[in-house]
Amino acid sequence: MSYQIKSYFHQDTSTFTHLLWDVESSECAVIDPVMDFDSKAGTTATVSIGEVLADVEEQGLIIKYVMETHAHADHLTSAAYIREKTGAKLVIGARITGIQKVFSGIFNEGSTLRVDGSQFDILLDDGEALFLGDTRIQSMATPGHTPACASYVVEQRDVFVGDTLFMPDVGSARCDFPGGDAGTLYDSVQRVLALGDDVVLHMCHDYPPGKRDVRSAVTVAEQRRDNIHVGDQHSRDDFIRMRTERDAGLEMPRLIFPSLQVNIRAGDFPEPENNGVSYLKIPMNQF
Numbered sequence: 001m002s003y004q005i006k007s008y009f010h011q012d013t014s015t016f017t018h019l020l021w022d023v024e025s026s027e028c029a030v031i032d033p034v035m036d037f038d039s040k041a042g043t044t045a046t047v048s049i050g051e052v053l054a055d056v057e058e059q060g061l062i063i064k065y066v067m068e069t070h071a072h073a074d075h076l077t078s079a080a081y082i083r084e085k086t087g088a089k090l091v092i093g094a095r096i097t098g099i100q101k102v103f104s105g106i107f108n109e110g111s112t113l114r115v116d117g118s119q120f121d122i123l124l125d126d127g128e129a130l131f132l133g134d135t136r137i138q139s140m141a142t143p144g145h146t147p148a149c150a151s152y153v154v155e156q157r158d159v160f161v162g163d164t165l166f167m168p169d170v171g172s173a174r175c176d177f178p179g180g181d182a183g184t185l186y187d188s189v190q191r192v193l194a195l196g197d198d199v200v201l202h203m204c205h206d207y208p209p210g211k212r213d214v215r216s217a218v219t220v221a222e223q224r225r226d227n228i229h230v231g232d233q234h235s236r237d238d239f240i241r242m243r244t245e246r247d248a249g250l251e252m253p254r255l256i257f258p259s260l261q262v263n264i265r266a267g268d269f270p271e272p273e274n275n276g277v278s279y280l281k282i283p284m285n286q287f
Helices: 047-058 079-086 096-106 182-193 220-226 236-248 256-263
Strands: 003-010 015-022 027-031 034-038 043-045 062-067 089-093 122-124 129-132 135-141 150-154 158-160 200-202 217-219
Touching: 003 047, 015 047, 015 129, 015 135, 027 047, 027 129, 034 047, 047 079, 062 079, 062 129, 079 089, 135 182, 182 220, 182 236, 200 220, 217 220
Parallel strands: 027 062, 062 089, 089 122, 158 200
Antiparallel strands: 003 015, 015 027, 034 043, 129 135, 135 150, 150 158, 200 217
16 A cells, blocks of 8 residues: 555544645644643643644654545644644645634634635545545535535555444544535435445444444445444435434533634634734623
């Protein structure tokens, strides 16, 4: 294989950051990187992403892209930090502009937030591709969890699916965020599962039930056979009914407000106020 993948698990947010590199050129991409965040103290740290960057340096890799599968609601991205340190280009699906517009209103950003996606360097439409050396990465629009979710298909063998799918014994992500839709997510999942049984799907999260060890990847065949929400034994109507009922009883993610304010800015904080400090808002009684 002309490329390799290493995955890192962020325990606090149950999030995987993936490192993908082309062996011949040593060009690499960091996918869904996490910034450590202490919400009680309002402080950030780079311990987790530092581990990734240390491996990049040790192996003599060159970070060409930082790729986000969507604007995450459960962790802060370290994308801007990586760009500042390395000059990497930040990549996300082109539909991020719609997410920016929605949450600009929710957080009453006014003119302080650009909603044209210009915080990122590359906005990928469905089917567009990037290269690490000779390794091809194609964007696949997989909306449903959010309207702007994208998966990244590597040489038709590996896919970074974001929150489009979870491990088979966990099932699927919620669809009750603004613009989310259960039927749309089901259709996106079927598109991923049509890629072929041997294709490996790399998760953005894992929440293992019981005593199962954390896993970062699973084959399409395993998902089709065993996924408790969207496996072959579940119809579209059944999924919509289940997902709608389940989402109605879920609490909001612990870090949704800080995460979205930072992530729609590609990892930057809001502009500092006249005292030099950046602030994150909590919209009261909006959800």
